[in-house]
Every structure is written in C-alpha cells, then in structure tokens.
Amino acid sequence: DWKSLSKWYWELCRPHLETTTPEMKQEVDGLVKDAKDRQEKIRNIFNFVSQKIRYMGITTETEAPGYEPHDVKTTFENRYGVCRDKAALLAAMLRLAGFKAYPVLVMVGAKKDSEVPTPYFNHAITAVENDDGTYMLMDSTDESTKELYPAYLCNRSFLVAKPDGETLKTSPVIPAEDNLMRIRTDGSIDDSGTVMAETVFEFDGINDGAYRGSFARKKPDEVKRFF
Numbered sequence: 663d664w665k666s667l668s669k670w671y672w673e674l675c676r677p678h679l680e681t682t683t684p685e686m687k688q689e690v691d692g693l694v695k696d697a698k699d700r701q702e703k704i705r706n707i708f709n710f711v712s713q714k715i716r717y718m719g720i721t722t723e724t725e726a727p728g729y730e731p732h733d734v735k736t737t738f739e740n741r742y743g744v745c746r747d748k749a750a751l752l753a754a755m756l757r758l759a760g761f762k763a764y765p766v767l768v769m770v771g772a773k774k775d776s777e778v779p780t781p782y783f784n785h786a787i788t789a790v791e792n793d794d795g796t797y798m799l800m801d802s803t804d805e806s807t808k809e810l811y812p813a814y815l816c817n818r819s820f821l822v823a824k825p826d827g828e829t830l831k832t833s834p835v836i837p838a839e840d841n842l843m844r845i846r847t848d849g850s851i852d853d854s855g856t857v858m859a860e861t862v863f864e865f866d867g868i869n870d871g872a873y874r875g876s877f878a879r880k881k882p883d884e885v886k887r888f889f
Contacts, residue, residue: 664779665827672823674730675765679754681733689738690758703759704790704798708810711752711802716742729767729786746786748802753788762791766799767821768833774819776830787815789822797822799833804871806878813841813868841867 693710697703715737731750737743738751749765756763767783774780789797799820800810816835822828843866849859865873877885 664776664821664830667779667781668821668824668828669826670781671729671765671767671821672825672827675750675753675823676825678731678733678750679757679765681735682754682758683735683738686735686738686755687758690755694759704756704761704800705810707755707759708752708800708802711748711755712805712807714741715748715751715802717748717803717805718742718744729781729783731765731786745803749786749788752800752802756788756790764789764791765823766797767823768815769819770815771818773817773832774830779830783821785815787811787820789820791822797831804875806874807871808874809867809871812871814871836867841869843869843873 689710690707693706694703697706729746731737731746732743734747734751734754737747743751746765753763753765766787766789768785768787769783770785785801785803787799787801787803789799791797798810799815801807801812801815804812811833813836816833818833819830820833821830842864844864845861846864847859847861849857851857877888880888
C-alpha cells in the first residue's frame, strides 16, 4: 500500500539524511539567526539550497541510478546534486533547524491511482509538516523562483516519505487569478501632442517562474532588448 511505499522511501533516505556535519549546522544557524518568524527561517534555508546548491539535471551513476540520494554532507560539500540530492539536503537542513521535514516523491504528469500503489515517480522535492498535519511543499531544484512551490507542480500526485508512512496526496491548485501576467500602461498627452507613458509588467505564478528562469539565463543586454 502507499504507506508501505512511504516508509520504504524514508528508510532509503534516512541514513543519508543523518550524515550532517558541524559545518552544516553552522550554516543553518547563520541562516535562521535573524529570521523574524517560522516562514522566514524556512525561506532562508530554502533559498540557500535553491540558489547555492547547483541542480545538475543529470545522473552521474552508471549502476542503479535510482531514487536513493547521496549523503547530504556530500551534496553540501560538492555544492551540486540531482533533484533527490537537493530534496534530501533541504530536508536535513530544515531538520537541523527544528522543523519536521521529509523528502517527497512527486509525479510530474498524469495523477496516480490512489488504489493502485506503484513506486514510479519522476521527481523529488521536500515537505515541512505543519502543526495541523498539512504539508508545506517546496522544490529547491528551481534556482530562480520566488515561490517555495512552483505553479507547474500543482495538481500532482505526491508521496511524503515518513517513518510511520503516509498516504498518496495531491498538491493544491493555485487559483487562476494567481497565475496571470498583468500589463498596465498609464499615459498622458501634453499640449504639444506628445504622449508620455509608463508600462508596468506584473508576473504572477507560472508566468513569474517561466520569465524569471528565462531572464536568469540571459545577459543584461538581452533582457534590455526583450523589453
């Protein structure tokens, strides 16, 4: 059943999550030291793993390149990893800060059948368990995001890896109004007939993620030419 798969993945990850180092604890302490609240602590740790640990996007192993992450100390020291490595590192660093954090398997594609447990997923992310039992999902492979959880991962099947097991769940859907790009132009005509106008672009949700990622890969001159 799904709970058995959840426990299986937890046991697969657990030894690697436990390989934390004093340097990792020192980094975490520095990241949360001046944070005003719980959300800012989580955000600071997320930003470190998202932006300072490079997402490889390829698997270097030639033997059994499956779901098992590397030791979190290795990913931390190397400053790179694939999705399961970054997910495990983020979970370990959040746990060092006192949060109940876990690796998560997610299916980017058609939703999985709640009555037919299968161990086939194609992405790994991280979750923090809230006081009410819900989960705060976050994807640290997105290196330019301003959101913890990107819009393209909405309405996806996910499985949190926990010691006691967890059932299959579906990620929430972001409302359409939070996924818009708004373009507002204010202008005026002076006595000579000259038009002066200012345009403001507001990127939200999936548009923000798409354009932010694109601009992050462009040179400043290319971004200027785009606008």
